[in-house]
Amino acid sequence: MSKNEDKEMFASGHRMCAGCGEGIAMRAILNEAGSNTIATVATGCLEVTTTAYPQTAWEIPLIHSAFENAASVASGIEVALKQMDKKGETNIMSFAGDGGTFDIGFQALSGMFERKHNVTHICLDNEAYMNTGIQRCSSTPYGASTTTSPSGKVSIGEDRPKKPLARISAAHDIPYAATATIAHIKDLKKKVRKALDADGPALVHVFAPCPTGWRHASNDSVELARLAVETGVFVLWEAEDGEICDLNITHKPKERKPVKEYLKKQRRFAHLTDDHIEKIQKEIDEKCEQYGF
Amino acid sequence: MGEQKGLTIQGNMATALGAKLCRPDVIPAYPITPSTLFPEKISEYIADGELDASMIRVESEHSAMSACIGASSAGARTCTASASQGIALMHEMLFIASGMRLPIVMAVGNRALSAPINIWADHQDTIASRDSGWLQFYAEKNQEGLDLMILAFRIAEDERVLLPAMVGIDGFVLTHTVEGVKVPAQEDVDEFLPDYEPPHGILDPEKPMTFGSLGTPEYYQELKYDQVEAMDKSPEVIDEIFDEFEKEFGREYNRITPYKCDDADIILLTMGSMTGTARAAVDEMREDGEKVGLAKLTVFRPFPGDLLKEIAGDAKGLAIIDRNISPGFGGAVFAESAGIFINEKKKPLMKNFIVGLGGREIFKRNFKEMYEKTKKAVENGSVDKMVEWINMDEEVMR
Numbered sequence A: 001m002s003k004n005e006d007k008e009m010f011a012s013g014h015r016m017c018a019g020c021g022e023g024i025a026m027r028a029i030l031n032e033a034g035s036n037t038i039a040t041v042a043t044g045c046l047e048v049t050t051t052a053y054p055q056t057a058w059e060i061p062l063i064h065s066a067f068e069n070a071a072s073v074a075s076g077i078e079v080a081l082k083q084m085d086k087k088g089e090t091n092i093m094s095f096a097g098d099g100g101t102f103d104i105g106f107q108a109l110s111g112m113f114e115r116k117h118n119v120t121h122i123c124l125d126n127e128a129y130m131n132t133g134i135q136r137c138s139s140t141p142y143g144a145s146t147t148t149s150p151s152g153k154v155s156i157g158e159d160r161p162k163k164p165l166a167r168i169s170a171a172h173d174i175p176y177a178a179t180a181t182i183a184h185i186k187d188l189k190k191k192v193r194k195a196l197d198a199d200g201p202a203l204v205h206v207f208a209p210c211p212t213g214w215r216h217a218s219n220d221s222v223e224l225a226r227l228a229v230e231t232g233v234f235v236l237w238e239a240e241d242g243e244i245c246d247l248n249i250t251h252k253p254k255e256r257k258p259v260k261e262y263l264k265k266q267r268r269f270a271h272l273t274d275d276h277i278e279k280i281q282k283e284i285d286e287k288c289e290q291y292g293f
Numbered sequence B: 001m002g003e004q005k006g007l008t009i010q011g012n013m014a015t016a017l018g019a020k021l022c023r024p025d026v027i028p029a030y031p032i033t034p035s036t037l038f039p040e041k042i043s044e045y046i047a048d049g050e051l052d053a054s055m056i057r058v059e060s061e062h063s064a065m066s067a068c069i070g071a072s073s074a075g076a077r078t079c080t081a082s083a084s085q086g087i088a089l090m091h092e093m094l095f096i097a098s099g100m101r102l103p104i105v106m107a108v109g110n111r112a113l114s115a116p117i118n119i120w121a122d123h124q125d126t127i128a129s130r131d132s133g134w135l136q137f138y139a140e141k142n143q144e145g146l147d148l149m150i151l152a153f154r155i156a157e158d159e160r161v162l163l164p165a166m167v168g169i170d171g172f173v174l175t176h177t178v179e180g181v182k183v184p185a186q187e188d189v190d191e192f193l194p195d196y197e198p199p200h201g202i203l204d205p206e207k208p209m210t211f212g213s214l215g216t217p218e219y220y221q222e223l224k225y226d227q228v229e230a231m232d233k234s235p236e237v238i239d240e241i242f243d244e245f246e247k248e249f250g251r252e253y254n255r256i257t258p259y260k261c262d263d264a265d266i267i268l269l270t271m272g273s274m275t276g277t278a279r280a281a282v283d284e285m286r287e288d289g290e291k292v293g294l295a296k297l298t299v300f301r302p303f304p305g306d307l308l309k310e311i312a313g314d315a316k317g318l319a320i321i322d323r324n325i326s327p328g329f330g331g332a333v334f335a336e337s338a339g340i341f342i343n344e345k346k347k348p349l350m351k352n353f354i355v356g357l358g359g360r361e362i363f364k365r366n367f368k369e370m371y372e373k374t375k376k377a378v379e380n381g382s383v384d385k386m387v388e389w390i391n392m393d394e395e396v397m398r
Helices: A021-033 A045-050 A070-083 A099-103 A105-116 A165-170 A186-197 A218-230 A259-263 A274-293 B011-021 B037-047 B059-075 B084-089 B089-099 B142-157 B186-192 B222-248 B275-286 B305-312 B331-341 B362-378
Strands: A037-041 A060-065 A091-097 A120-125 A176-181 A202-207 A236-240 A248-251 B003-012 B024-028 B054-058 B079-082 B105-110 B135-138 B165-171 B178-183 B256-259 B266-271 B292-297 B300-301 B319-324 B347-353 B387-389
Touching: A021 A045, A021 A091, A021 A186, A021 A202, A021 A218, A021 B186, A037 A045, A037 A070, A045 A091, A060 B059, A070 A091, A070 A105, A070 A120, A070 B024, A070 B059, A091 B135, A091 B331, A099 A120, A105 B059, A120 A165, A120 A186, A165 A176, A165 A202, A165 A236, A176 A186, A176 A218, A186 A202, A186 A236, A186 A248, A218 B165, A236 A274, A236 B011, A248 B003, A259 A274, A274 B266, B003 B011, B011 B037, B011 B079, B011 B105, B011 B142, B011 B165, B011 B178, B024 B037, B024 B059, B054 B059, B059 B079, B059 B084, B059 B089, B059 B275, B079 B084, B079 B266, B084 B089, B084 B300, B089 B222, B105 B142, B135 B222, B142 B178, B142 B222, B186 B222, B222 B300, B256 B305, B266 B275, B266 B305, B266 B331, B275 B292, B275 B362, B292 B305, B305 B331, B319 B331, B319 B362, B347 B362
Parallel strands: A037 A060, A037 A091, A091 A120, A120 A202, A176 A202, B024 B054, B024 B079, B079 B105, B105 B165, B135 B165, B266 B292, B266 B319, B319 B347, B347 B387
Antiparallel strands: A176 A236, A236 A248, B003 B178, B135 B300, B256 B292
16 A cells, blocks of 8 residues: 555556566555656556556556657656646656666656656666567666577577666766665665655666566566575665765675576576576676675 | 737747747757757747746657657646657657647748758658648748747647647748748737646646556547547638637638639649749739639648638649659649549649759749649640659759
């Protein structure tokens, strides 16, 4: 339930897949934001599963228009409310998947950050274009097999590392940028609150496993998000005022688990050999060293 | 009625001034030649405290139209300006603005599309967005640019219409050319165009609604029908508001304006700034005893087929002059005009002329040539070349 209201802000009965990480994230995020919130959403899984006319899963005002512009539409709303003296305490949020944030929506997002709109952007990252059928995105991690980066006799699958979206966002010197997962709900809600309370643009990059695209058991979504953090695949941090050199790591695993535990639960990584996994492990070790653990 | 102050200004200043008189709340804009002066003037008005509005200096035209959609959905009176590649870049969002029934107004400096890159007058940019569901107005001169901005807001926001509108003024020929204009008094515009009160829901936490839903095959066609019906019924509203404007401000507007057409054998159909030159050519030909008339299109969308039939139905020949080209067919005005007459027993013989692309000059002699060619076709009773390009440079062609 939402803190100040007696109902869920993200209604049940939407059309998401069983075990969808986005649904778990959305329930927590919208309940934290509360009813005095206006949202934009990019075209994608979240939009098609929650807004089929004449139904909606959104208990707050929502506008969808296109794929690449959730942040620009939110800019327009924010300025309009301020100009008409209606902004008050209303939260303005933009929601997009990884495609709508990392790739096609990145220019609009960068523009929104730079213009310092009071908008919180939520990126629901499931590491590929899932709505169109699991195509590779700049969010797709090294070694993942997708329908446009398939593993094969001479291919490892995706052959490039994941784009560091949250760090690039923080580098815009925005008041708040953070990473979060669906396995750390308290942490996620705390970060959403900080983002909404920030005086200016904010980003929360939410790691949201996708059973359909990652080909894992639907009851493993939360466990995979936890494992991603415990293996160092996904690092939880926050940066205030663009302090990317001095990140606040919000969850340090006491003892890092081998990445194999994370990879072996997902069929998108099933083709990886021990040599591949060793290479991935080495890269994670180097990354974690950079992050200081 | 307040006094209409006379000013001598460029076309972009005229459309910007027209917009200012409409008291927009939000103006998201991205600069592009030849409409750049529009956002510059709006910025100045705001900087000098003459206009209480917010500019959003977006990072692209796609975001300009996206921010317009956000602002308009929140209940703000919203406008922008663009041209050419900018309109091409926001093409996707134009359809969404009209599909969501948002009365956004866009001032356009009509310009050619690349390649080759070209910044001069041409209607290709807005003609390429013909099917986007926007009302389209084209100005002959700067005064029309100013007036049409006011008219565009009023028509777009009318509850019976609720569609976005673009107002085109030809690149450089109007955008950068200084002409005298009469500026309506603010209080009269305020009366003509009251505050924008969205008749539909807006983004409001007190009344949460979902905008831009997924329209499945069970609903899509009916929702589109509603939208198209609003466009189809808009001529009545446009005529009514044009009349009201004339009564209030003393300047006449029509969806198509005939000139010396009553007894004309051959009529030239024009759009935009070329009309002035065409009118001078018609006057000279009339002095020579030629029975020629002129029809000026001010509203291209919705296409005023009813008026075109009235004006040109009894003529022998109709020379349709397009400053745009749909490769593989001909000009857009020609295609639409020919379509309008298709089921009529009595109709003029129609010839299409492509002129003025990429800022190519259009002279009086060119209109006389088009007239002669149409006259010859009428005399022969047939058209040997349906689409002809005028004022081609043989040297360059070699």
